[in-house]
Amino acid sequence: MNKNYVGSLAVFIAAQFCITPLFASKSHYGERFCSYETITCYKVKHGDSWHSLFPDSARRDLIQRFNRMNVRLRPGMKLAVPNELHTLSVMDISPFKPQIPNSGEKLIVVNLNVLAWGAYNEEGNLVHWGPLSGGKDWCPDVKRPCRTVTGTYSIKRKLGSSCKSSKYPIGKGGAPMPYCMFFFRGFALHGSPYVPGYNASHGCVRLFPEDARWINQEFVDPPSSPFGGTTIVVERS
CATH class of the missing domain: 2.40.440.10 (L,D-transpeptidase catalytic domain-like)
Structure with missing residues (x-):
């Protein structure tokens, strides 16, 4: 994966903890990152579905997790799609630290x-x-x-x-x-x-x-x- 892309993605993930709280908002999660260079926002059209847009199950799962939703797509929705989708795993887009202090418990x-x-x-x-x-x-x-x-x-x-x-x-x-x-x-x-x-x-x-x-x-x-x-x-x- 391109090193510059990795750096931009890291900034994106860190930014997720600094956004305006969403508990009072009905805007879809992914929409707020449409201005990022590493992200392309796709506007859903009539006839689009998760399966038609992302026939590969692994990529579909990644995009659903990235956008935090599994609901049926409706025309006008915006989906945030990483530009280098094919290079990413689900863990690459996690908003959490990969490790925390060992507590001995789950x-x-x-x-x-x-x-x-x-x-x-x-x-x-x-x-x-x-x-x-x-x-x-x-x-x-x-x-x-x-x-x-x-x-x-x-x-x-x-x-x-x-x-x-x-x-x-x-x-x-x-x-x-x-x-x-x-x-x-x-x-x-x-x-x-x-x-x-x-x-x-x-x-x-x-x-x-x-x-x-x-x-x-x-x-x-x-x-x-x-x-x-x-x-x-x-x-x-």
Whole structure:
């Protein structure tokens, strides 16, 4: 990969932690980087889909993660596409440090500002990351703010692919929450086909379904394990 491109990409990744917080915004995440020289913004046209634009599954996954969304494309949307897409891996575009101080325990970092989560193993190495959508500023159906709580918690309970909400939609419940992992009262990480590139939930942290399954089944320790539930840090910085 071109060294100048690597340097520009590093600046881009660092800038993600300095942007205006997105929890009050409905602009799609990738749009705010359209002015970067290393990025080309594509305006979605009628008939476009993720599969038609990016038939290669690995590149499609990278672009979805880069833009923090898996929702159906609509005409007029803008997608941020790295100019040297073919040279990049998912870990190349991670907004997280590749390593943190060794704590001897697994850690999940949820950053509501950069709309991303990162999973660190016991040695402090980043082993996976992905997009998210947290709680929005205001929920008309419950007439109150819905922001996701911040702080340090642990995964207290996890369920499988059939997990559903007991509260939403209001008055009925039953909204799918596959691979839910509860960390504080009714707040949970869970899979969703609606991660739109901004914070849009009632407070839970929506993840790509495949990421929720991976965290649930392959990363977090059961709450009953000798180590207790895996630690999760939720932040907006």
